[in-house]
Amino acid sequence: MSSDSTTSSTSTDDPANGNPDPNPNHSIEDQLASTSLTDHGDQRTPSNQENRNGVDYASASEGSAGSDQREIENSVEQVPAEVAEEEVRRSSDAAGGLTEVEEELNKGGSGRRSVVWMRTNSEVEVDGPSSPSSSGYAGERGSSASSGGASGIDEVVEDEIQEARNDSVDAVLDSQASWVPGKRHVDEDDASISWRKRKKHFFILSHSGKPIYSRYGDEHKLAGFSATLQAIISFVENGGDRVKLVRAGKHQVVFLVKGPIYLVCISCTEEPFESLRGQLELIYGQMILILTKSVNRCFEKNPKFDMTPLLGGTDVVFSSLIHSFSWNPATFLHAYTCLPLAYAIRQAAGAVLQDVADSGVLFAILMCKHKVVSLVGAQKASLHPDDMLLLANFVMSSESFRTSESFSPICLPRYNPMAFLYAYVHYFDVDTYLMLLTTSSDAFYHLKDCRIRIEMVLLKSNVLSEIQRSLVDGGMRVEDLPIDLLPRSGTFPHLGQHRLPTDSPETFRELPVGVGGPAGLWHFIYRSIFLDQYVSSEFSAPISSPKQQKRLYRAYQKLYASMHDRGIGPHKTQFRRDENYVLLCWVTQDFELYAAFDPLADKALAIKTCNRVCQWVKDVENEIFLLGASPFSW
Amino acid sequence: MGCSSSLPDRSSGRLVGTNSENGGAPDAKNIRVKLVLLGDSGVGKSCIVLRFVRGQFDPTSKVTVGASFLSQTIALQDSTTVKFEIWDTAGQERYAALAPLYYRGAAVAVVVYDITSPDSFAKAQYWVKELQKHGSPDIIMALVGNKADLHEKREVSVQDGIECAEKNGMFFIETSAKTADNINQLFEEIAKRLPRPTTS
Ligand SMILES: Nc1nc2c(ncn2[C@@H]2O[C@H](COP(=O)(O)OP(=O)(O)O)[C@@H](O)[C@H]2O)c(=O)[nH]1
Ligand SMILES: [Mg+2]
Numbered sequence: 001m002s003s004d005s006t007t008s009s010t011s012t013d014d015p016a017n018g019n020p021d022p023n024p025n026h027s028i029e030d031q032l033a034s035t036s037l038t039d040h041g042d043q044r045t046p047s048n049q050e051n052r053n054g055v056d057y058a059s060a061s062e063g064s065a066g067s068d069q070r071e072i073e074n075s076v077e078q079v080p081a082e083v084a085e086e087e088v089r090r091s092s093d094a095a096g097g098l099t100e101v102e103e104e105l106n107k108g109g110s111g112r113r114s115v116v117w118m119r120t121n122s123e124v125e126v127d128g129p130s131s132p133s134s135s136g137y138a139g140e141r142g143s144s145a146s147s148g149g150a151s152g153i154d155e156v157v158e159d160e161i162q163e164a165r166n167d168s169v170d171a172v173l174d175s176q177a178s179w180v181p182g183k184r185h186v187d188e189d190d191a192s193i194s195w196r197k198r199k200k201h202f203f204i205l206s207h208s209g210k211p212i213y214s215r216y217g218d219e220h221k222l223a224g225f226s227a228t229l230q231a232i233i234s235f236v237e238n239g240g241d242r243v244k245l246v247r248a249g250k251h252q253v254v255f256l257v258k259g260p261i262y263l264v265c266i267s268c269t270e271e272p273f274e275s276l277r278g279q280l281e282l283i284y285g286q287m288i289l290i291l292t293k294s295v296n297r298c299f300e301k302n303p304k305f306d307m308t309p310l311l312g313g314t315d316v317v318f319s320s321l322i323h324s325f326s327w328n329p330a331t332f333l334h335a336y337t338c339l340p341l342a343y344a345i346r347q348a349a350g351a352v353l354q355d356v357a358d359s360g361v362l363f364a365i366l367m368c369k370h371k372v373v374s375l376v377g378a379q380k381a382s383l384h385p386d387d388m389l390l391l392a393n394f395v396m397s398s399e400s401f402r403t404s405e406s407f408s409p410i411c412l413p414r415y416n417p418m419a420f421l422y423a424y425v426h427y428f429d430v431d432t433y434l435m436l437l438t439t440s441s442d443a444f445y446h447l448k449d450c451r452i453r454i455e456m457v458l459l460k461s462n463v464l465s466e467i468q469r470s471l472v473d474g475g476m477r478v479e480d481l482p483i484d485l486l487p488r489s490g491t492f493p494h495l496g497q498h499r500l501p502t503d504s505p506e507t508f509r510e511l512p513v514g515v516g517g518p519a520g521l522w523h524f525i526y527r528s529i530f531l532d533q534y535v536s537s538e539f540s541a542p543i544s545s546p547k548q549q550k551r552l553y554r555a556y557q558k559l560y561a562s563m564h565d566r567g568i569g570p571h572k573t574q575f576r577r578d579e580n581y582v583l584l585c586w587v588t589q590d591f592e593l594y595a596a597f598d599p600l601a602d603k604a605l606a607i608k609t610c611n612r613v614c615q616w617v618k619d620v621e622n623e624i625f626l627l628g629a630s631p632f633s634w
Numbered sequence: 635m636g637c638s639s640s641l642p643d644r645s646s647g648r649l650v651g652t653n654s655e656n657g658g659a660p661d662a663k664n665i666r667v668k669l670v671l672l673g674d675s676g677v678g679k680s681c682i683v684l685r686f687v688r689g690q691f692d693p694t695s696k697v698t699v700g701a702s703f704l705s706q707t708i709a710l711q712d713s714t715t716v717k718f719e720i721w722d723t724a725g726q727e728r729y730a731a732l733a734p735l736y737y738r739g740a741a742v743a744v745v746v747y748d749i750t751s752p753d754s755f756a757k758a759q760y761w762v763k764e765l766q767k768h769g770s771p772d773i774i775m776a777l778v779g780n781k782a783d784l785h786e787k788r789e790v791s792v793q794d795g796i797e798c799a800e801k802n803g804m805f806f807i808e809t810s811a812k813t814a815d816n817i818n819q820l821f822e823e824i825a826k827r828l829p830r831p832t833t834s
Contacts, residue, residue, distance in 0.1 A: 291728055310728040312675060313697035399696035400680070404722075408700020409732050420732075423700070441735050444703070 043050055089098075100577045185216045189225075196529070201266040202283060202322055205230060206299065212261070212307045213287075213315075215322055219308055229264050234259065245273050256280040260299035261287075271554060272561035275332055278323050282386065286321050288413040289390045290314055291418055320397035321390070326550045328389070329371060332557045335527050335534040336385045339371040340475050343622040348461040349374040350626075356436065356450045362421065363437040366454075367392055368467050372626060373432070384414035391423070395433065402423045407444045412437075426451050428458065432467050475576050476624065478517030478524065481609070482616055516540060518612075519605040520598030522581065523552060526617045527592040528625060535617060535624045543596070551580070556594045559585045563592070575603065584610055662831050666717045669824070670737045672761040673746035674754040675725040678780040681811035682746065683722045686821055691812050699726040701736050705734050709822060716825040720741075734768055742774045742824055749779045749808065750787040756792070762802050775804040778820060783810040 014034055082492070185198075203222075204212040209230030211219040219226075233255055244466045246253040254265040254276040263280040287295075291310055298305045325331050338346075353364040353376040362381055367374040370392050377383055391410065395401050409420040424436040424447035433455060458464050516522040522543050527534035539549055563585055565573055574585040582597040593614060597606045621627065663763065671679040684690050687706040698813050701718060701724060707717040721736045737743055739769035743765050747758040758777065765773060777799040791810065805823060807818040 056829075310726075312726045312728070313724075316697075394699075398699040400698045400702060402678070403684070403696060404702045404704045406700055406702040408724075409729070409735075410700075441732075446701070505652075 001593045033444065065181065111228075121472070154465060171467060188216055189218065189222055199267065201264075202270050202280070202318075203229065203264040204283065204287065205262050205264070206305065206307060207260045208303045210304065210306055213311065215317055215319065218221070230262065233262055244277070248273055252276065258284050259296050260303075261296075269554070272558055274561040274565065275557050278332060279322075282321060283318065283333060285386060285413040286318060286390050286393065288417050289387075289394055289411050290317070290534065292411040292418040293413075317394055317397045319432065321393050324393060326553065329525055329534065329536055329553055329556065330370070330385065330389050332560050333525070333527050333534050334385050335532045336388050337371050337534050337536060338624060338626050339368045339373050339467060339470050340473075340624050341373065341470055345461070345463055345466045346374055346626065349458065349463050350376060352454050352457040356454060358445070359446075359450065360440070361436050361438055361447065361450065363435070363439075364450075365391075365435045366432070367435070368432045368471065370396070372465070373467060374626060381415075383412070387412040387414045391435065395435065401433070405448065407447070410437075424448070424451065428464055429468070431471060433466060452546070468544050474538045476535060476616070476620070477540060478521045478537050481521065481612055482619075483518060483612075514544070518596065519609040520582070520601035521598045521606070521609050521613070522598060523555060524593065524595040524610075524613050526613065529590055529592065531625055531627070533625050552596055555581065555583055555596070559583055559594060563587050580604055586610060649802075650831040651696040652757045661715065664715050664717070665828060665831070666719065667828060668719050668721070668740045668744060669742040671746060672723055672733065672737065672765070673725055674748070674751070674757040675790050677725070677746045677751070677754045678811050679725065679746050680722050682778070682809060682817060682820075684719055685747060685814055687720070691810075691814070694729070698722060699833045700724055700729065706821075708825060710825055714826065714830075718821060723819045728822060736788065736829070737765060737769055738771060739770065741770065741828070742776070743769060743777055744776045745804075746778045746822070747790065748781050749790045750781055750784050752789050755790045757784040759798060762798075762804070766802070772829075774824065775802065776820065776824060777784075777802075777804045777806045779806075779808040780811060782808040782815060783813050
């Protein structure tokens with residue numbers, strides 16, 4: 001199928017042609033057009049000039065689907081530094097790449113797609129001899145991020161961790177649907193084959209090499225292994241260089257040093273270094289949330305201090321956080337998301353929370369699962385989205401909060417890592433909970449009174465029942481993307497009044513029916529930079545299984561990392577096509593849009609559709625975002 | 635406004651039966667009392683409270699975080715009612731330094747150990763000392779040996795429990811949250827020992 005012919009019914013499919021968008025200022029067509037990256041870009045070595053302009057563009061040739069392999073190779077060679085280095089680094093490890101493919105196949109996604117994946121295999125099988133330009137990029141990255149193989153550390157690590165092969169156990173357990181809280185495989189240690197095959201390990205250890213936390217296996221049995229990691233870290237630190245990343249075959253070992261506490265991730269998931277490092281930062285933050293940073297003092301008194309008793313009973317908090325790395329985009333977007341609600345309903349909730357905040361509560365947060373209903377901060381107090389993520393994870397993963405109201409010391413690492421706050425937590429129903437944070441350890445009865453008052457208001461204004469309804473209705477669906485671009489009042493098209501009629505005269509009819517939205521749109525995430533909030537569309541076919549969702553999030557995550565690698569310019573766009581998706585990313589000063597399309601989607605139409613998504617989000621922003629919470633400014 | 639901080643703080647005007655519901659006049663027949671449970675993690679504090687308050691026993695362990703607050707009112711034979719406001723603490727080491735937050739001002743402290751665990755018995759004695767040093771001077775203390783249903787695994791004898799309690803002027807009882815044995819008795823005995831308010 002030729003994509004050129006699929007778009008012939010519209011005259012605006014060429015980004016360089018007339019601009020049909022009513023918002024000419026920020027049109028993504030302009031972005032792409034101005035970068036002069038037309039479909040068959042032939043700039044094999046993008047100039048530095050372009051990079052400095054913030055243009056980050058990975059173009060895939062648009063041709064027949066039959067020649068995927070060639071196209072994708074081409075596209076890899078075209079991409080500028082940020083994208084190319086990832087691909088090129090992998091090319092030195094072709095064997096590992098093939099193992100990864102087997103793994104994907106054995107984990108048994110949709111069989112057909114797996115075969116296609118195997119055949120085209122763009123992400124892994126980059127042609128061996130790398131071009132002079134791409135090796136240059138790799139070198140650039142190597143100097144900034146890692147001491148690489150030169151230190152001879154690779155061999156040490158390789159001894160410890162064998163190649164991961166088909167890990168069918170993990171494939172099942174890692175899916176969101178079947179995820180059970182708590183630590184698994186406690187019987188394992190570093191001598192177990194199964195332990196060595198796990199695709200992603202996380203460790204926390206002390207600078208003296210004492211284990212503090214391990215995702216898999218019993219920390220105490222891993223003492224020897226921890227000591228090895230500690231030895232690696234101090235070896236490199238003594239050399240005056242802080243180790244951050246070591247590559248060993250297809251494994252990345254990422255280190256994060258936080259005073260006396262070391263965090264390590266060993267992964268063969270192909271996630272970018274920046275993402276893994278961000279995950280280690282969150283794990284550290286979670287630990288601070290439980291203990292505060294004053295735990296460092298224990299190490300000053302006694303370098304051999306054993307921290308595990310202090311974290312007693314919190315395995316489930318960490319395992320739930322680590323699990324969220326594969327399903328919760330907040331973990332890499334550093335933004336929070338709201339439960340969609342009618343504006344008046346959210347206002348009603350916000351008003352009573354504001355009353356409470358005025359009476360000496362630092363933060364009043366009403367949440368439904370991991371989504372915010374409303375939140376209010378005392379004057380000048382602002383809550384970082386990462387703190388919210390960690391707090392919500394802590395509360396949701398600790399079953400005891402559901403049993404009765406509670407009052408617990410917690411620390412918000414971004415707010416003040418040194419001090420405990422006190423959190424009053426109460427569940428109104430199985431999904432909806434209130435958190436009132438205060439600096440006063442005596443405030444329990446006051447907060448309890450506040451909660452009673454809040455509960456009365458929420459019941460009277462139907463907030464709790466509306467929350468339940470929203471849960472049932474779900475959020476934005478790509479199928480509901482309005483097809484006309486007329487500005488409309490912000491109503492949330494739950495009932496599908498804007499749904500694309502099947503006999504639409506519009507241009508989308510030749511796409512496969514029943515999959516996703518117009519123009520092959522499968523999914524999107526829109527992040528408002530000003531609000532620090534994001535909205536993500538509901539998953540629908542064909543991204544329906546937890547495994548596919550995880551893969552898409554990983555792809556977004558990679559996109560995010562490449563877009564944020566060197567600071568965000570005012571405007572950046574990226575268009576990637578591989579055998580799984582077309583991914584489109586558009587970053588402006590106001591927002592970031594990540595969209596996934598059918599891999600055969602037409603590029604011009606996809607771009608146009610992204611503009612429509614942005615317009616749609618603006619139309620319904622009253623319902624999907626928390627707006628204008630006055631004292632709540634970053 | 636209902637929760638302005640200028641309102642009398644209930645937690646400071648608290649307890650020992652001097653407060654009645656909803657800010658009404660003190661009432662000799664309706665006693666409100668703050669009770670704190672202390673003891674090692676895993677001895678069954680939460681199960682004891684849930685058995686008492688909800689009549690349930692859930693064998694799947696739900697580690698307490700910080701402290702949970704529950705209340706339950708019982709009626710005594712002399713037609714007095716006692717409302718227990720119960721702080722079920724976590725017992726984990728990281729919160730040890732924060733325990734005063736919960737036992738400060740408590741009229742009753744229930745120190746729990748697990749009869750199958752000598753360690754937890756030692757920990758109970760630590761809590762007793764801590765309360766003698768930093769608790770209210772007139773605090774009523776109970777020593778509870780829980781998991782009495784596991785008598786075949788018993789490692790702390792009844793005699794040891796009684797001796798420890800007597801030495802420290804405590805009331806002693808063995809309970810089982812699992813079978814509900816002695817759970818209500820525990821709270822009834824505590825209620826009987828409460829000082830009755832003399833004010834009208
Ligand atoms: N056999 C038995 N098990 C109990 C009893 N009370 C609690 N448990 C178990 O002991 C474990 C810890 O109980 P929990 O109430 O969470 O302890 P806490 O940490 O002191 O609150 C749970 O697995 C309970 O099922 C009891 O009376 N008998
Ligand atoms: Mg408990």
